[in-house]
Amino acid sequence: NAGVTQTPKFQVLKTGQSMTLQCAQDMNHNSMYWYRQDPGMGLRLIYYSASEGTTDKGEVPNGYNVSRLNKREFSLRLESAAPSQTSVYFCASSDTGVDFGPGTRLTVT
Amino acid sequence: GENVEQHPSTLSVQEGDSAVIKCTYSDSASNYFPWYKQELGKRPQLIIDIRSNVGEKKDQRIAVTLNKTAKHFSLHITETQPEDSAVYFCAAYITGNQFYFGTGTSLTVIP
Numbered sequence: 192n193a194g195v196t197q198t199p200k201f202q203v204l205k206t207g208q209s210m211t212l213q214c215a216q217d218m219n220h221n222s223m224y225w226y227r228q229d230p231g232m233g234l235r236l237i238y239y240s241a242s243e244g245t246t247d248k249g250e251v252p253n254g255y256n257v258s259r260l261n262k263r264e265f266s267l268r269l270e271s272a273a274p275s276q277t278s279v280y281f282c283a284s285s286d287t288g289v290d291f292g293p294g295t296r297l298t299v300t
Numbered sequence: 301g302e303n304v305e306q307h308p309s310t311l312s313v314q315e316g317d318s319a320v321i322k323c324t325y326s327d328s329a330s331n332y333f334p335w336y337k338q339e340l341g342k343r344p345q346l347i348i349d350i351r352s353n354v355g356e357k358k359d360q361r362i363a364v365t366l367n368k369t370a371k372h373f374s375l376h377i378t379e380t381q382p383e384d385s386a387v388y389f390c391a392a393y394i395t396g397n398q399f400y401f402g403t404g405t406s407l408t409v410i411p
Binding site: 222224231232233234236239241247249281285287288289290291292293294 | 332334336342343344345346349389391396398399401402403404
């Protein structure tokens with residue numbers, strides 16, 4: 192049981208480049224989330240998916256898109272990266288409490 | 301939507317003393333309140349939780365209390381140890397909705 196897995200762990204992008212962060216969970220959870228964490232800002236919700244086939248915007252969705260590929264996988268895409276998107280990104284899933292992935296540290300130069 | 305406020309943002313205690321972190325929420329529909337501990341460079345991990353039909357829950361040195369009338373809940377850590385040093389997050393959840401997190405409390409336990 193791997194829990195929530197994310198790839199990559201680290202990434203450096205130049206402004207304007209695109210990339211997709213991958214996330215998968217093997218706990219058969221219906222709900223999945225993408226958060227970003229910045230110093231002093233806590234965990235801010237980007238997008239969430241309450242069930243397969245549905246996605247909803249969170250607190251800070253601008254500049255991001257998501258795909259709930261199936262029940263296990265929920266990806267986050269940055270179409271044109273900006274320095275303001277430098278952050279640590281956590282994928283998570285939930286049944287009762289939230290289980291977090293290990294995080295992706297993204298730097299946009 | 302729900303709004304969760306967490307205080308204090310930083311907390312320093314002497315080893316062996318108690319630490320208390322408080323959170324308030326705004327939406328009376330919230331019915332589940334987990335607490336997470338995040339060590340430096342790691343993911344947040346669930347340490348204790350409480351549901352709206354319970355007033356208090358304890359697990360060894362940590363306890364959580366919930367006051368539904370006042371819409372606040374608190375984390376209590378007794379006999380603190382250096383390994384308790386971390387950032388702690390509270391959260392509120394509405395069934396079928398999403399988790400709303402507080403902004404975190406950085407706890408330092410001084411040996």
